[in-house]
Amino acid sequence: MPIFQAEDLKTKIVQIITATGSSEVEALRVCTNLIHANLKGHDSHGAGMIPRYVESFVEGSLQPNQSVRVKSDLGSLLVLDGQQGFGQVVGEEAMVMGIARAKKLGSCILSLSRAHHLGRIGHFAEMAAADGLVSIHLVNVLSAPVVAVWGGGIGRHGTNPFCIGVPIANRAPFILDFATSRSAQGKMRVAHNVGKSVSPGYLIDQQGLPTTDPGVVVRPDAAGNLGALMPFGEHKGSGLAIACELLGGALTGNGTWKPPKVKKRAIWNGMLSILINPASMSSKEQFDLETNSFIDWVYQSPASEAGVPVMLAGEPEQKMMAQRIKDGIEIDDKTWQDICEAGKKVGVNLNSV
Structure with missing residues (x-):
């Protein structure tokens, strides 16, 4: 497998x-975001997304060089349209606007629709935390319906991420970021590309039967059907996924997943974000004291496994980032081949770059 700095x-x-x-500025913003995901260990949201982006561009779903359009501005409520632009770009633009409002007004509800694949939602929580803000994000995914509802035997919605970010004084922020399926679909793509099976309980095939083959949600069968991922946490994860669909999709105007299907390779996201300035609710000193004292309490917990310390959400990513900055990013052969083929579709030969 090739390894890249x-x-x-x-x-x-x-x-x-x-x-x-895309302009050079936009391309750099998109790719910086993708590589950052690789560095943090989320290869499902990293450079391996390039082939899907190229396919979406070729079919006309992804529109380069777009900015957010303001549909409604009520001060602490912003309703924005991503105009099918790169999610890494319109998502950041939306967050910059929401952060400014929350710092000025104390809070902001931010609605973003029609953004092409936003990528790792934790990035937006990190942006808010860097400015001292708490943030909550509910996201829906309009693509193939690759996640079954609890008790269902076929896909009914997307992986619908949920994320919370909390700044912690003098520490890395608490960043809770996860797909409401047991695994992100991109992680199944990575497993499929390297020929690995996954643990039981993650997947059902096109007949609704349990399987450990990640290919069932990566490559359609002869009839064009996919299997499905299972929700995490049984009915709890399934309920949260549906909440993301209703709030990230229906409330934002992005739409919810239902026939007719969206274009074949498009990945459109809607995101409802709630941004809160802690200083508007209590003193900053009190908030910092409470968050730090509780984190101290968490760290004092005895480990359940010898030699494996208790960690908070966001810490594994920080550790992985330090390692990959030093050792490089490994891309499996199949993913690298797909990236190179994507380049050829738009006239780029990576062997000469």
Whole structure:
């Protein structure tokens, strides 16, 4: 498997995004976000997304060089349209607007619709936390319905991420970011590309039967049907996924998953974000004291497994990032081949880059 240093890999994939018609600034923003996901260990949201983005661009679903359009501005409520632009770009633009409002007004409800694949939602929580804000994000995914509802035998909605970010004074922020399915679909793509099976309980096939083959949600069968991921936490995860559909999809105007299908390779996201300035609810000193004292209490918990310390959400990503900055990012052969083929579709030969 090829191993790349982050900047080298970014330089290569920037060429592909630029070839879709994106400005150099936009291409760099998109690829910086993708590589950051790789560095944090989320290869499902990293450079391996490039082939899907190119396919979405070719079919006309992804529109380069778009900015958010303000549909409604009520001060502490912003309703924005991503205009099918790169989610990494319109998502950041939306967050910058929401952060400014929350810092000024104390809070902001931010609605974003029609954004192409937003990527790792934790990035937006990190943006808010860096400005001292708490944030909550509910996201729906309009693509193939690859997640079954609890008790169901076929896919009915997307992986619908949920995320919370909390700034902790003098510490890394608490970043809870997860798909409401037992695994992100992109992790199944990565497993499929390297020929790995997954643990029982994650998947059902096209007949609704349990399987350990990740390919059932990566490649359709002869009839064009996919299997499905299972929700995490049984009825609890399924309920949260439906909440993401109703709030991230129906409430934002992004739409919910139902026939007719969206375009074949599009990944459109709606996101409802709630941003809160803790200083508007209590003193900053009190908030910092409470968050830090509780984190101290959590860390004092005895470990359930010797040699494996208790960690908070966000810490595994920080550790992985330090390791991959040092050792490089490994891309499996199949994913790298797919990235190279995607480049050729837009006239880029990565072997010469």
